[in-house]
Amino acid sequence: MSKGGVPGEAVLVEAPGTHRLVRHEPVPPGPGEALVRVHACGICGSDREILRGQRPDGYVRYPLVPGHEWSGTVLAVGPGVPGELVGRKTVGEGFRNCQVCARCRTGETTLCTAGYEETGFTRPGAMAATLTLPARLLHPLPDGADLSAAALLEPAACVAAAALKADVHPGERAAVVGTGTLGMLAVQFLAASSPAELLAVGVHDHRRALALGLGAGGFHVRDGTDGTDLPGGFDVVVETAGSAAAAREAAALLRRGGRLVLAGIPGPGAAGLDPTDLVVRQITVLTVFGAPPAAWAHAVRAFGAGLLTPAPLITHELPLRDFGQAIELVEAAAPETGKVLLRP
Structure with missing residues (x-):
């Protein structure tokens, strides 16, 4: 066979x-x-x-x-x-x-x-x-x-689930934290929504050219400490790195009332997001584990249309x-x- x-x-x-x-x-x-x-x-x-x-x-x-x-x-x-x-x-x-x-x-x-x-x-x-x-x-x-x-397309479908939950509107400011496979796929999905700004955030500079080539408008190397080096004011952030530190830094990127989608999976018991900060800033937190049929269909359509490479x-x-x-x-x-x- x-x-x-x-x-x-x-x-x-x-x-x-x-x-x-x-x-x-x-x-x-x-x-x-x-x-x-x-x-x-x-x-x-x-x-x-x-x-x-x-x-x-x-x-x-x-x-x-x-x-x-x-x-x-x-x-x-x-x-x-x-x-x-x-x-x-x-x-x-x-x-x-x-x-x-x-x-x-x-x-x-x-x-x-x-x-x-x-x-x-x-x-x-x-x-x-x-x-x-x-x-x-x-x-x-x-x-x-x-x-x-x-x-x-399997990891792409998981990212498509995150993109659908992020619901980026044209003209919004968006960011992706994490520059692995999930992060680079997320850059492509969010770029297709015509954000006014799309920032990729990673811990190394080696993915800069790839991220920019796939649709990011900017690239930021985070210092991995408390997130104070990060820019802010983003409407939506998709986190793909799968660490508690990345989740905290993703939240720090958001404006008050912004939307955070966690697509990475950190280890159990990690000290992550501060609930007081989430409440005071009225941050919406959404999560992804796997991909339902609608997300698969979204990923396959984007792939077939050439929007996802x-x-x-x-x-x-x-x-x-x-x-x-x-x-x-x-x-x-x-x-x-x-x-x-x-x-x-």
Whole structure:
């Protein structure tokens, strides 16, 4: 089922700290399902947590084939799925929501009350030759789509959820705190809303040229102390760095009555935002964990329209056998390392 008809392989994390390459047997699609040939799968901090045993209880199930950021082509579909999907380039949602609880019925599928289930965490993921999943989770792409770039549409969908909550209006002043993959995607989404000013804020200067090339109008290197070096008066700030310090500094950027969207996930127990400051300045705080269908659709539309260009963020494409090296690249977080992809 893999390229050239050779039996495929998969990365298997047997337990924290233990992984190996195994033979992969495609799972035929059942009713309502689709079988996808994986083109590329991204590595993120969550995959590092899986390998290192740092994922919170209930948010991982071993042994596991990881991989939640992926792109591919539909190979086959099961009963009840339109046959015209076969051959289509696609990406797909990760959350395996129940569709029937009160939260799912209002479109808040990442808050499904049936419990947490997600591709690449509690269900087999895309670090394999193929992936079988419910066809309702697929988002077909244009025929000419760059599938390597499309592998970044999962983090892009999470950022799209943040952008939709930020609701930037033309002429507003906006900022993005964090200049990793999420931050650079956020710059593109916010730039599409025609803000009067768009500032990218990072801890190093090495992302300046990239941020400006993707739509930021300015770049600020924060000193990492108390945020007093930061400019202020912004209407909306999207935080993507995933640290308590970044959240505090993001709040410091805002005008009174401004909007703060937290898209990064800091470690548990971190001393973060000052509630007194939030109340006195009447700051609206919104958060993102995963992406509901509307955010996925938003990201895929932006990608298809050319408003979202993830390709410049990719710095490494490695074979599945280099999973360990890919994790080390992500852990090292060297300035020259951007998005790391695995190719089955």
